[in-house]
Amino acid sequence: MRRKGRNKRNFVKKNDNTKQIIHVLSRTIIMLLILFSIVTIFTILNNWKDYKELVQASNMEVLQESVEENLEESSDDTASNTDTTFTLTAIGDIVGNTSLTSDALNTSTNQYDFSYIFEDISYYIKNSSITVANLETTFSGEANGYRNYSRYNSPDKLANNLKKLGVDVVSTAGNHCLDYGYDGLSRTIDVLDQADISHVGTYNSKGSQDSILIKYVKGIKLAFIDFTFSSNKLNIPSDKSYCVNLIDKDFIKEQLDLAKKQSPDIIICSIHWGNENSSSITSSQKEYADFIFENGADIILGTHPHLLQPMEKRTVTLQDGTTKDGFIIYSLGDFINGKNQKKYNSSVILELTITKHTDNKITIDKANYIPIYMYKDNSKKYNKFRLLDTNNVISLYDQGVDTSIGKNMYSTLKDSLNSIKSALGQ
Numbered sequence: 001m002r003r004k005g006r007n008k009r010n011f012v013k014k015n016d017n018t019k020q021i022i023h024v025l026s027r028t029i030i031m032l033l034i035l036f037s038i039v040t041i042f043t044i045l046n047n048w049k050d051y052k053e054l055v056q057a058s059n060m061e062v063l064q065e066s067v068e069e070n071l072e073e074s075s076d077d078t079a080s081n082t083d084t085t086f087t088l089t090a091i092g093d094i095v096g097n098t099s100l101t102s103d104a105l106n107t108s109t110n111q112y113d114f115s116y117i118f119e120d121i122s123y124y125i126k127n128s129s130i131t132v133a134n135l136e137t138t139f140s141g142e143a144n145g146y147r148n149y150s151r152y153n154s155p156d157k158l159a160n161n162l163k164k165l166g167v168d169v170v171s172t173a174g175n176h177c178l179d180y181g182y183d184g185l186s187r188t189i190d191v192l193d194q195a196d197i198s199h200v201g202t203y204n205s206k207g208s209q210d211s212i213l214i215k216y217v218k219g220i221k222l223a224f225i226d227f228t229f230s231s232n233k234l235n236i237p238s239d240k241s242y243c244v245n246l247i248d249k250d251f252i253k254e255q256l257d258l259a260k261k262q263s264p265d266i267i268i269c270s271i272h273w274g275n276e277n278s279s280s281i282t283s284s285q286k287e288y289a290d291f292i293f294e295n296g297a298d299i300i301l302g303t304h305p306h307l308l309q310p311m312e313k314r315t316v317t318l319q320d321g322t323t324k325d326g327f328i329i330y331s332l333g334d335f336i337n338g339k340n341q342k343k344y345n346s347s348v349i350l351e352l353t354i355t356k357h358t359d360n361k362i363t364i365d366k367a368n369y370i371p372i373y374m375y376k377d378n379s380k381k382y383n384k385f386r387l388l389d390t391n392n393v394i395s396l397y398d399q400g401v402d403t404s405i406g407k408n409m410y411s412t413l414k415d416s417l418n419s420i421k422s423a424l425g426q
Helices: 002-081 098-103 122-126 157-165 181-194 206-210 238-243 249-261 283-294 390-399 406-424
Strands: 084-095 130-136 169-171 198-200 213-217 220-228 266-272 299-303 308-317 323-332 334-336 346-356 362-376 385-389
Touching (some): 084 323, 122 157, 122 346, 130 266, 130 334, 157 181, 169 220, 181 198, 181 238, 198 213, 198 220, 206 238, 220 249, 249 266, 249 283, 266 283, 283 308, 283 323, 308 362, 323 362, 334 362, 334 385, 346 406, 362 390, 362 406, 385 390, 390 406
Parallel strands (some): 169 198, 220 266, 266 299
Antiparallel strands (some): 213 220, 308 323, 346 362, 362 385
């Protein structure tokens, strides 16, 4: 009986152990299942995130390629189906008179500033696609003094003021370019470079003379060349004959050929020529104009006479029989000067509207001009000189809005308008 009872207790004990083992195993299995489920879910979520990123990246790549293709197509369409129009602005001689220089000096700071001269007309130049001027002075340095005729030298500040005004290119081949010798000519180039104004006509190396000045406007390629009739009998150094472009048919053709090798859309020729203080065109000017057009130039901008001379648009017939638009103004007169003489004070801001068509043909659509007048206000102690927008000043006077110029100057400006029309042949 005792053995039977002992056996029963042992069976119960074994049964309890089995239950405990089963319970532990069950809990372990459940924990493993839970852990497996968590790992599985985490893996699925992580892979799903990677999948979504992969899909999104793929979609973005496809979208970007599509956008780029559309942009390329749009660009191609623009290049092939749209005419491009721009404005070329030209102004005349920037003359370095002593009277202008002294008027621009702030005696309290001993600094020069010419910007006040341009305030009334700056809008036309700042809003142009590209502006070309003629430099009738040098930047030969303060040590040489800022002198008047017959040798010109201006403060470097004038170059900075011209850049701020919006002047992009200056022609420098003129009869005053060697007023202070090769050193003055070379320093002038350096000052223009520092002011970030492109220049053409004088050079400090043979390589730069043979390198045609190229400018781009709205993707249209412009080439610039420049020549002068004289250097005022100032000797060009024999070992530096490259420093000034002198008028000579063979040399002009050579420069035009160099320009044409660059395949420009337009060639612009500035040229210092004609009779000083004359509004009449010489036979030599006409002869050279025909020669320059026939050999490839599209636009001729004349300077030197200090007075306006006629302008005209013409149809140019080339050697192969094809025709193209051409434009010439024989003299742009003076842009600024300190002469304070009526006949030299009237000038224009020339605006040429030019279009490159889808077939690459260039047309000169319109030649407009803004009459300007170099005014001196003698009631002021300094900053007396300023360029007037002639039509605007007359209009304000007529309306009674601003009559500060007085009756005499009003009459002078009316006469100036008539003389400009007559000089330009309009």
